[in-house]
Amino acid sequence: MNKKGVIIGVIVAIVVIGLIATYSSSASIETVNLDMGRTHGDVSTAMGSPILGDPNAPITIVEFGDFQCHACYNWFHTHKPAIYENYISTGKANLVFVDLAILGRDSSIAAQAAYCAEDQGKYWDYHDKLYNSQESKIDNGWANSESLKNFAFSLGLDMDLFDSCLDSGKYTKRVQYNLSEAKKHNARATPTFIIVGPDDQQEQFQGGQPYSTFKKIMDNMI
């Protein structure tokens, strides 16, 4: 009887630890996107980035962007940190990046490279690496295939996997799908944002707008 009690106790402990681990991983920063029917409001984000932040957050910020876009770069460095600190890390909002890779010939391959990094659980690290490495000139080589592989190497990714993913063009159609989704939602500038609230109410606007704009919209939604 005592033995049974110990076994049941161990099983219960394992289940509890498993549940805690599951819960803490769902609240972690990066969630791999495995949901092919994923939508936020009326935006299909199925082919977009993994969700940054808590997937169950009441608000989702959908960013249509290009890794070569200067306005996206400015927003990433100037306003995103405050949004991350006050809304994403607190579980009030999460963020999905959907490619609107149109600005130059290297834009699409940069977007594909980010998904190759996602295969190894490092989408957001790679995303951040690209925006930290962006140079002032579009298509000057900072985001060509060779540079993208160097970024992957610097993040410690498995280079055999990454190279074969990038060279095979595995995610070409994924990036094209995202572009068509952006067009479907009249995203006519990079970045364009759609903020989706708890009752699927949506606010769409263009440009790398300041933190104050996001705060007003999201505070109204919560």
Next chain:
Amino acid sequence: MVKILKLVFSNFKYSLLAIGIFISMLIGLLILSEFIFITPYLAAHIPQGTEFGFSLIVILSGLSAIVLPMNIYRINILKNSKGKMGGSVFGSFIGAAAGACSCGPIGFAIISTFGSVGATSMAFLTNYEIPIRIAAIGLLAFTYYTTVKSLKVECKLKSL
């Protein structure tokens, strides 16, 4: 130089025109370059590292507001040639075009319409935004100098 400026802008119509050009060009370029947003809320910001670009927009708008009315004055009052007017309009236009970032709605429309040719030209305007604006300011400054010089001569001749 100051005399010529006084001569042109003592006329209320030309002062008003200068103010109109300055405000509309400044606001237009600041919106195009995403320093000002009007939807969903009115918001303004100067992201770190874009201060120089912002200053160039202010200088460009100021110079256009001075040079364009001076050339209109030459044409209207002195019935003179329109050659210098072309230089000032061209300078203002080039400076404004440099502000139309390829990531903005205008750039996006051009890329969507003209495909890779549009993308290449918009990438050029974005990549060389600062040098193009400086060149536009140089052109406007040169036009200002030649306009003042010719106004000096033309006004003397008129008064004779």
